[in-house]
Amino acid sequence: MKKWQLAGGGLALLTMMASTPVVADEVVRLMVNGRILETDVPPQVVNGRTLAPVRPVAEALGAKVNWHEDTNTVTVDLPEVDSLKRRVELLEQALAPKSAKDAAQLWFEGVKTRNGALQFAALSPGLRSEKQATYESRHWVTGTSSPWIDTYTINEGKQLSDGRVEFLIKFVWTDSTKAKTEAEQTVIVQQFEQNWFVSDVSGWRM
Secondary structure (H helix, E strand, O other), X not given: OEEEEEEXXXXXXXXEEOOOOOXXXXXXXXXXXXXXXXXXOOOEEEOOEEEEOHHHHHHHOOOEEEEEOOOOEEEEEEOOOHHHHHHHHHHHHHHOOOOHHHHHHHHHHHXXXXXXXXXXXXXXXXXXXXXXXXXXXXXXXXXXXXXXXXXXXXXXOEEOOOOXXXXXXXXXXXXXXXXXXXXXXXXXXXXXXXXXXXXXEOOOOO
């Protein structure tokens, strides 16, 4: 557990810089992850600063808030993230492709389902470093709801001189009108220790 301490303020208000000017009589909405929070103490602007209650904000983020009257201190205990990280690592290890074609299959299944986490699990260490910020900015959801990929096929692959394997993936786009458009993507996979991962994609698509 990570812990923050806020001394001398009780549980009433948390001070945050106002990003834009707020009219005195204007209602200040408090939102966490896109959800409006209803609080017993409404957010307000005082001397150019936006004040919001500590407890509802912290608890909406999964933290525990306690008031210690003897020391006049508020403690905010953040949720433990190590367990979550370990769970993700173990899931990625379980998904790690054991063959070249498995790597191409895992990658494109993520593309088809717009599952950025699945795509990420198929990437080589170099591509993970390069693309992680982009995946995070999209909240691990890639592509759009329409059009979508209907079907796809993967060929048996071509061995390259450097040991990598190149796969041609042919797929069909469709939409609510049931129109169909054929397309293709070339994916190159490479072995890293005992597993295979995508090291290059032509016409990068996330």
